[in-house]
Amino acid sequence: MITIDSHVREIERVTAGADSGRDPAVVQSWLRCVNDYKLDPADAQDAYIVPEAKLREHQAQAEDIIRISRSGVASLFEQVSEQNYVVMLADARGVTVDYLGHPRLDSQLRQAGLYLGAEWSENRAGTSAMGACLVSGEPVTIHQDDHFDPTHIGLTCTAAPIFDTLGELVAVLDISQLRSPESKTSQQLALHLTRNTARRIELANLVARARREWVLRLSQSPDFIDIDPDAAVSLDARGRISGVTHGGLGALARATGLRFDTADTLIGQPISRFFDIGIDDLPQYMRGQSAGERVLNAGGEPALFASAISPAAPRRRGVRTPPPAEPSPALAALSHGDEAMASLQRRAARLAVRDIPILIQGETGTGKEWLARAIHDTGRAEGRFVAVNCAALPEQLIESELFGYVPNAFTGADRRGKTGLIAAADGGTLFLDEIGDMPLALQTRLLRVLSEGEVTPVGGLEPKPVRLRLISATHRALADHVAAGRFREDLYYRLNAATLRLPALRDRRDFDALVDRMLEGLAERYDARYRLAPSARRALPRHHWPGNLRELQNSLDVAAALADEGLIGPDELPETVRDSADRDTALARRLADHGGNVSALARSMGVDRSTIHRRLKRGAG
Numbered sequence: 372m373i374t375i376d377s378h379v380r381e382i383e384r385v386t387a388g389a390d391s392g393r394d395p396a397v398v399q400s401w402l403r404c405v406n407d408y409k410l411d412p413a414d415a416q417d418a419y420i421v422p423e424a425k426l427r428e429h430q431a432q433a434e435d436i437i438r439i440s441r442s443g444v445a446s447l448f449e450q451v452s453e454q455n456y457v458v459m460l461a462d463a464r465g466v467t468v469d470y471l472g473h474p475r476l477d478s479q480l481r482q483a484g485l486y487l488g489a490e491w492s493e494n495r496a497g498t499s500a501m502g503a504c505l506v507s508g509e510p511v512t513i514h515q516d517d518h519f520d521p522t523h524i525g526l527t528c529t530a531a532p533i534f535d536t537l538g539e540l541v542a543v544l545d546i547s548q549l550r551s552p553e554s555k556t557s558q559q560l561a562l563h564l565t566r567n568t569a570r571r572i573e574l575a576n577l578v579a580r581a582r583r584e585w586v587l588r589l590s591q592s593p594d595f596i597d598i599d600p601d602a603a604v605s606l607d608a609r610g611r612i613s614g615v616t617h618g619g620l621g622a623l624a625r626a627t628g629l630r631f632d633t634a635d636t637l638i639g640q641p642i643s644r645f646f647d648i649g650i651d652d653l654p655q656y657m658r659g660q661s662a663g664e665r666v667l668n669a670g671g672e673p674a675l676f677a678s679a680i681s682p683a684a685p686r687r688r689g690v691r692t693p694p695p696a697e698p699s700p701a702l703a704a705l706s707h708g709d710e711a712m713a714s715l716q717r718r719a720a721r722l723a724v725r726d727i728p729i730l731i732q733g734e735t736g737t738g739k740e741w742l743a744r745a746i747h748d749t750g751r752a753e754g755r756f757v758a759v760n761c762a763a764l765p766e767q768l769i770e771s772e773l774f775g776y777v778p779n780a781f782t783g784a785d786r787r788g789k790t791g792l793i794a795a796a797d798g799g800t801l802f803l804d805e806i807g808d809m810p811l812a813l814q815t816r817l818l819r820v821l822s823e824g825e826v827t828p829v830g831g832l833e834p835k836p837v838r839l840r841l842i843s844a845t846h847r848a849l850a851d852h853v854a855a856g857r858f859r860e861d862l863y864y865r866l867n868a869a870t871l872r873l874p875a876l877r878d879r880r881d882f883d884a885l886v887d888r889m890l891e892g893l894a895e896r897y898d899a900r901y902r903l904a905p906s907a908r909r910a911l912p913r914h915h916w917p918g919n920l921r922e923l924q925n926s927l928d929v930a931a932a933l934a935d936e937g938l939i940g941p942d943e944l945p946e947t948v949r950d951s952a953d954r955d956t957a958l959a960r961r962l963a964d965h966g967g968n969v970s971a972l973a974r975s976m977g978v979d980r981s982t983i984h985r986r987l988k989r990g991a992g
C-alpha cells in the first residue's frame with residue numbers, strides 16, 4: 372500500500388543514489404525535480420489549469436499542429452475511450468491545447484488535470500508523462516507512483532513526442548486514465564498506440580507542408596508502404612532533404628550506417644548521399660509500381676522500401692476576361708485629371724481581372740475602401756464584396772468573425788455555428804481594412820487561406836475550399852510592423868505583391884474637380900443647386916486636409932446644409948478650414964512686408980525656406 376509518506380521516502384532514497392526498480396526515465400525525472408526545479412515531494416499541489424484567455428493564446432500559437440493532429444487525436448480516442456482514457460495534446464510548454472475525454476467523468480478529470488488547459492510542464496507539476504516526454508523527447512509511461520507529486524499517484528499517463536519537419540519538438544500526445552490496473556505492463560499497448568499516432572501525425576504534417584515538393588515515404592517492409600509508412604522525408608526541386616519526420620532520422624541512419632543526432636545535420640543534404648537515386652528517379656517509386664520493387668539501395672545493398680508522392684501541380688486559377696485597355700466606369704469615377712491617380716487606376720484595372728492579392732496604402736480617408744469596391748466591381752466576380760475593419764473588431768472576436776465556427780465550438784458560441792466572413796466572400800472579394808491591426812496568430816491562419824485556398828472554422832476539422840480575391844488596406848507603414856515583429860514577414864510579402872498607394876488629398880491635382888463632383892452629388896441627393904463663392908473656393912485648398920476625401924466630403928455636407936440659397940461662402944466652411952486659409956493669407960502679407968524675400972521671412976519665423984514655399988504654393992492653388 373503506497374502512502375504519501377512511503378512515496379516521499381522512496382523519492383528521497385532514489386535521489387540520494389539508492390537503487391530502485393523504477394525505469395531510468397522516471398529516476399532521471401525525479402532527479403531533475405529535486406536538483407533542478409527544487410520541488411519537494413511532500414508539498415502536494417493540485418493540478419493546474421491555465422485561465423481561459425491564456426489557453427486561447429496557447430491554442431492560437433499551436434494552431435497548426437492542433438489542426439494537423441485532430442484526426443489522429445480523434446481516432447486514438449475512438450480506440451481507447453472504452454477503457455476511460457482521455458487523449459490530450461500539449462504544446463511545447465506543456466499546456467493541454469486539445470483534448471478528448473468522457474463528459475460523464477468531466478469533473479473528476481478536470482480535478483485530476485486530465486483536461487483542456489491543464490499544464491504538465493515538469494518544473495511545475497513534477498514528474499508526469501507529458502513533462503518527462505517534453506524534456507527527454509522520448510515516449511514514456513508514468514504510471515501511478517512514478518509521479519513525483521503525491522496528488523497524481525492514482526493516474527497512469529503515457530506520452531509520445533511530436534516533432535516538426537525540421538526536428539523541433541512541437542507537441543506531446545498523451546493518453547491517461549484516472550484508474551488503472553496495478554501493473555505498469557498494462558500500459559504497453561497504450562505506449563504503442565500513442566507512439567504510432569504521433570508518428571502518423573508527423574507524417575501527415577510533412578505531407579501537408581511539402582505539397583509542392585517530392586515526398587519519399589520509407590519503410591522496412593513493403594507491406595504498408597503506401598498507407599502507413601515508418602517515416603518520410605521531403606525533397607526540394609534539386610533533390611535535397613527539406614524536411615524529415617522523427618522516424619526518418621533513425622531510418623536513414625540505420626539504412627546507411629551514417630549517424631545524425633538531429634534533423635539539422637540532415638536538412639539540406641542531397642538524397643543521393645544516402646541512396647543510389649537522384650530526383651529524376653523518383654517517379655519509379657510512385658504508387659503505380661509494384662511495392663516489392665521499390666527498393667532504395669545504399670552502397671549497392673537493399674536498404675529500405677520507398678513510396679514517392681510527386682509535387683502537387685499549382686492550383687489552376689479560373690481564366691477570366693483579358694485586361695481591359697481602359698479603367699472600368701467604377702474605377703474611372705475615382706479621379707478627374709490627377710496623373711498619379713490615373714496611373715493607379717490603370718494598374719488597378721489590370722489587377723482587377725486577376726486573383727492577385729492587393730494591398731492598398733494611403734492615409735485615412737483617401738478612399739481605400741472605395742478603390743477596393745471599384746476593383747471588385749471591375750473584376751465582375753459573382754460573389755459578394757465583404758469589408759472587415761480589423762481595428763474595429765475586438766481581438767477575441769476577429770477569429771470567429773473571420774473564420775466562423777462549428778456548432779458549440781466554445782463557451783458562448785451560437786449552438787448552430789456561424790459562417791465566417793471569409794466563407795461569405797467566397798467567389799467575391801474580402802476587404803480587410805487596417806490589416807496592420809490583425810493579431811499575429813490570425814495572420815498565420817490568414818496566410819494559410821491565401822496559400823492553400825482553404826478555410827477551417829474554429830473548432831472544425833474539415834477545411835473548406837474558398838476562392839476569393841483579397842484586398843487589404845492600411846494607413847500604417849507595414850514594413851515597420853514587420854521589422855518590429857508585429858507583422859509576419861511572409862504574409863507581408865504575399866499581401867504586397869501588388870501595392871496601390873493612394874495620394875493624400877493635398878497632393879492631388881484634381882482638387883477643384885473633386886469639389887465640383889461632390890457638390891453635384893449633394894445637388895442630386897437634396898434636389899438643390901450649390902455654388903461656391905470664389906473666396907470659399909480659394910480657401911478650400913489652403914487647408915491641409917488631414918482627413919482627406921472624407922474630411923472634404925463632410926465639410927461640404929455641412930457647408931451645403933448651412934448655405935443660404937445654395938451659395939457656400941467662407942463662413943459656411945468648418946472653422947479649421949477657415950483658420951488654415953487665414954493663416955496662409957497672413958503669411959502672404961508678411962512676405963510682402965519682407966519685400967517678397969522668402970529667405971528673410973523664413974529666418975524671421977525660424978523655419979525652413981521650403982516650409983514657406985510649400986505653404987505659399989498651397990495658398991496660391
Ligand SMILES: Nc1ncnc2c1ncn2[C@@H]1O[C@H](COP(=O)(O)OP(=O)(O)OP(=O)(O)O)[C@@H](O)[C@H]1O
Pocket residue numbers: 704705706733734735736737738739740741742804846920921922924
Ligand atoms: N474617389 C473618391 N471620390 C470622391 N469621394 C471619395 C472618393 N473616395 C472616397 N471618397 C469619400 O471619402 C470617404 C472615405 O472613403 P473610404 O472609406 O474609402 O476611405 P478609407 O481610406 O478607406 O478610410 P479609412 O482609412 O478611414 O478606412 C467616402 O465615404 C467618400 O465620401
